[in-house]
Amino acid sequence: MSTAQTNGLAARLSRRAGTALATAGLVAGGTVAGLAVASPAQAACASDYRYASIYYSYAEAHTEDCSYWSNSYAHHGGVSIWSGWYSGWSWARADDGLALSYSAANYFS
Amino acid sequence: MKVTRALVVALAVLAFGGSACASESTREALPPQGSGAQMKPLVDQFRDGRAQAKSDFERSVLDRAIATGKIAPADYEEAFSRYRQCIEDAGYQETYTKLPNGIYRVTAPSDVADQDAYGNTVRTCAIDRGLASIEALYRTQIDNPDLLADPRLVAVRCLVKAGLVPTDYTADKLTTFLRGDMSSADFDPMKPEAQKCLTAAGIAVQIGPSERKGGG
Numbered sequence: 549m550s551t552a553q554t555n556g557l558a559a560r561l562s563r564r565a566g567t568a569l570a571t572a573g574l575v576a577g578g579t580v581a582g583l584a585v586a587s588p589a590q591a592a593c594a595s596d597y598r599y600a601s602i603y604y605s606y607a608e609a610h611t612e613d614c615s616y617w618s619n620s621y622a623h624h625g626g627v628s629i630w631s632g633w634y635s636g637w638s639w640a641r642a643d644d645g646l647a648l649s650y651s652a653a654n655y656f657s
Numbered sequence: 658m659k660v661t662r663a664l665v666v667a668l669a670v671l672a673f674g675g676s677a678c679a680s681e682s683t684r685e686a687l688p689p690q691g692s693g694a695q696m697k698p699l700v701d702q703f704r705d706g707r708a709q710a711k712s713d714f715e716r717s718v719l720d721r722a723i724a725t726g727k728i729a730p731a732d733y734e735e736a737f738s739r740y741r742q743c744i745e746d747a748g749y750q751e752t753y754t755k756l757p758n759g760i761y762r763v764t765a766p767s768d769v770a771d772q773d774a775y776g777n778t779v780r781t782c783a784i785d786r787g788l789a790s791i792e793a794l795y796r797t798q799i800d801n802p803d804l805l806a807d808p809r810l811v812a813v814r815c816l817v818k819a820g821l822v823p824t825d826y827t828a829d830k831l832t833t834f835l836r837g838d839m840s841s842a843d844f845d846p847m848k849p850e851a852q853k854c855l856t857a858a859g860i861a862v863q864i865g866p867s868e869r870k871g872g873g
Contacts, residue, residue, distance in 0.1 A: 599836070606836060617793035619783070620861070621765070621776060627865035628765040633783060633792040634859035635702070637808055641835055641846075644865030651772045655780040657789035 594618070600652040604643040609654035611636055616656055623651045633657065696804040699797065700726055706790040714739070715787035719794075728795045730759055736791040737761050743782035749775060756856060758799050760792065800857035808858040815854030816844060835860065 594616060597608040609618035620631040620640035625647030631638040638654070696702065700723055707719040718732040737753075744751055752764045769775045783789040797804070801811050809828035816822045816831075821844040834843045844851055846862040855862055 597836070603838065608836070617789050619780070619789070621779075622861075622863075623765065623772065625865055625867060626767075627863045629861045629863035630763045630765065630779075631859055631861040632760060632762065632796065633789045634808070635696070635793045635797050636806065637859050639835060639860040641860075641862045642865070643839075643863070643868050645867030647867075653772070653776050655776060655783075657780065657784045657793075 594656050596654040598652040598654065600624075600650045602646050602648060602650065604641065605650045605652040606639075606641045607652040607654050608639045609637065609656065611656065618657070619655045621651075621653045621655070623649070625649055693810060694806040696797070696801075696806050699794070699804065702794055702797065703728075706794055709790065710787070711784060712787055715790060718787065718791055722794070727798055728791060733759070733791055733795045736786065736788045739786035740782050740788040743786050744778065747778045747782065749778065757853065758796075758857070760796060760799070762856075762861075796859070809860075810858075812854045812858035812860055815857060816851065819850045819854060821845075821848070821851055821854070835862070 593612045595610045595612075596618075597606075599606045600622075605622040605624040607620040607622050609620050611618050617633045617635055618631075618638045619633045620638040622629055622640040622642035624642035625644030627642045627644045629640050629642050631640045640652070642650075697705075703719050703722040707716060707723065710716040710719060714735075718728065718736065721732065722728045741751075741753070749769070750766050754762045754764065756762055763779075765775065780789075783792075801808060803811075805811055807828060809831050813822070813826055813828055813831055817824055817826060822830075826843070830843065834841055839846075846852070846855060847864050852862070
């Protein structure tokens with residue numbers, strides 16, 4: 549990894565507020581959704597983590613060794629991304645600068 | 658990463674709007690994550706998928722996979738085509754990009770008013786048309802031939818090999834980087850080489866124009 553690469557990323561991200569401040573924005577303007585779409589059997593072996601705020605959106609699903617699959621989704625400002633269906637884990641992160649439109653969700657099969 | 662009791666608690670606390678429902682006994686029975694532990698053999702995973710199959714199409718694909726030891730690319734294409742038709746029938750206009758590994762990346766419509774309804778449609782179409790299981794198993798077959806139980810190791814090994822992170826980079830560090838504000842600048846996730854490594858591990862990252870311009 550070159551210094552230029554890391555410096556470039558650092559420069560564009562250096563204006564970010566800290567995690568504590570970001571957390572304060574969790575409930576304004578966006579949504580998070582997740583295990584509500586999992587069956588009771590799935591919920592027993594699946595876990596998820598979601599973060600969505602004006603700063604960025606992030607979803608992470610974990611299905612343990614349950615023969616279930618997950619698909620993570622993140623939307624932030626003008627960008628969105630699906631992880632696609634994966635075994636065991638899936639992650640999605642969307643970031644488009646400060647944005648009032650955001651959501652993060654995990655779906656299980 | 659070794660999933661410790663502390664991490665389980667942290668997940669439960671942080672998973673707002675939902676729940677982290679895994680019991681500790683379930684987790685403690687699992688092999689430590691990040692250790693290089695392996696999934697069950699691929700054919701056994703095909704059999705598990707076959708047992709849960711929702712359609713004759715899904716059963717036929719997985720029967721062939723059990724017999725041959727692998728899912729055929731044509732079967733994945735057919736599963737994706739069926740999913741795509743279902744989404745179109747539901748009135749959504751997704752866009753699709755075929756990745757170098759042959760798997761399609763789905764981009765959501767830009768004008769979705771109800772994200773929950775759209776997400777549930779995606780899930781229903783993927784399950785009913787057989788894509789969810791076939792895609793997940795096909796990805797494992799293609800991108801995780803060592804069957805690593807913790808796919809983050811797939812990404813870490815790839816990132817190290819590409820020279821994007823130091824050789825002592827860990828799955829824990831990757832998780833911290835992805836969950837945080839990325840101010841640590843471990844690597845640029847939008848570099849094509851990094852995207853390839855992340856995608857192979859089930860990690861999708863999209864940084865938009867506003868962020869890349871340093872705006873926002």
